[in-house]
Amino acid sequence: MARIVFDLDGTLIHSAPEIQFVANSLLADRRLEPLTLAETISFIGNGAAVLIEKMSIARGIPADQHAELLATLEERYMHSSDKSEVFAGVLPALEALQGAGHRLGVCTNKPLAPAKAVLDHLGLARFFDVVLGGDSLDVRKPDPAPLQATFAALGDGPQIYVGDSDVDAETADRAGVQFLLFTEGYCKVPHAELPHHALFDDFARLPELVEGLV
Template identity: 55%
Template sequence: MARIVFDLDGTLIDSAPDIHGIANTVLAQEGLELISLEQTRDFIGNGAAIFVSRMRGARGIPDSEQARLLADFVARYDDAVHLTVIYPGVVAALETLKAEGHSLGICTNKPIRPCRSVLEHLKIDHLFDTMWGGDSLPVHKPDPAPLHAAFEALGEGPRLYVGDSDVDAETGERAGVPFLLFTLGYRKCAVDEMPHTVAFDDFAALPTLVRDLLVEAA
């Protein structure tokens, strides 16, 4: 059976509304113009520090304020769960993959505490055998080290990685693993510009795609 690791934001869940809320709370405290939900989605992908850096850039906040604003942002992150939703078909796909004997993991650039918090809130944490956040190691995606760590924690078996973004595509390529691209997430470029093994826009198709890839690999 396979080891299947998933990205989180933009892949399994649409968390942008919650992240949008905490970002604008931080900006409002500074007396600055708020950012849009579209900007929020554009800023997501490289972890909390890069998100705050991009947010600062959009509002002309100097670099000297990075540490203070990042601390404020992260302090609010654990409770940013109430507007987040699971993409259609995700739960059924995960349950099917588990029932077929595959081991599942998470490798996200979201800090590990809010990662666990949102999965527990959505009641899908039990479906994953390992979770790795953007602060679990000294490096984060697109460095492949966290993805390798997630696979190692899952034991033996063919490796598959599922994500939605250019960061995920680069991570999968650098890790040398097949990458399944969910096309309705937070990607910032065209599908044909991203290295991927297969692309899909409906999680109902995922179990069949996994079966087909495993047959091809065999």
Template identity: 55%
Template sequence: MSGAVIFDLDGTLVDSAPDICAAAGSVIARHGLEPLTLEQTRSYVGHGAEQFVQRCLAARGVADRPGLKAEVLAGFLDIYESAVSLTVPYPGVVAALGQLAGMGLSLGVCTNKPAAPAHAVLRHLGLDGHFAVVIGGDSLAQRKPDPAPLQAAIAGLGATATVFVGDSEVDAETAQRAGVAFALYTEGYRKAPVSDLPHDAAFDDFADLPGIVQGCLGLNGVA
């Protein structure tokens, strides 16, 4: 068996909401709009940059203003790749990645964040070396919750058994549609109650993840 663990990025491996909030705020301020709160930002993340911008504009009541969405999206993407200074890994992530690699598992990322900003954040935090495959929101024509991006990550790793780790409704649906085990990180950007999301395991501490993966993949005796 070739085992793999594939992670969502924002809200799962890293808390990037402060950077996203600052980037979006600077762009919409050019159009005389009030900046987002951090809470709003977290609630809008998950469906990719285009949907994020759409939600920002809808919250300010200007989603139908001609040409505004395209202009704001272009401005947001222009600074998004370098918006990394406020992003931090969640506690225990680095140690968990090392343990999973030590178990002989391949690691990947499947995110709706565009690929360039995803790679930039991973490089900035020194996490890029852990992942053999990174699938971004613009890597394929489809985005999560379509299962195609996760299936592409699985194929890229050559995995025959996979656990997908995510924090949201989008991630839960993606795993379900791809037919893979899902481990739900409960401290990310999830909006619905944990009980409403299909999952094989839920955790709030990354120290628990290696054991969860071991159970999901049936790796008896592996520590």
């Protein structure tokens, strides 16, 4: 059986409205213009610290406020999950993969505590034996080390990574693992330009794609 690792934001869950809501609460504290959903999506992918950095540049917030903003964002996100939702077809796909004996994990650039919180809130935590966050190691994706560590924790077997973005594609390529690219997430470049083994826009296709790779 295979080891299958998933990205989180934009792959398993549509979290951009949640991230937008929490980020805008920080901007509201400072009486600054809120982020649009499109802006928020453009800032997602490299972790909370980078999101804060990009938001600060966009709204003229001094760099010396970065640590305070990041800590507040993470604290508020821990208690805000109502605006995130699981993408259609994810639950039955995970049930099928788990039922077939595959071992599943999550490797995300979201900090570990809020990642686990949202997985639990949305009923997804039960599927995953291993979850690594953007603060679990000293580096984060697209460095391959977090993905490699997630696979290592899952034991032996073929390795498949499932993600939605250019960051995920680069991570998989650098790790030398098979990559399935979900096209309905938060990718910032044309999908055809990214290295991948297959594209899919419907999670109902995922179990079949996995079996084809295995």
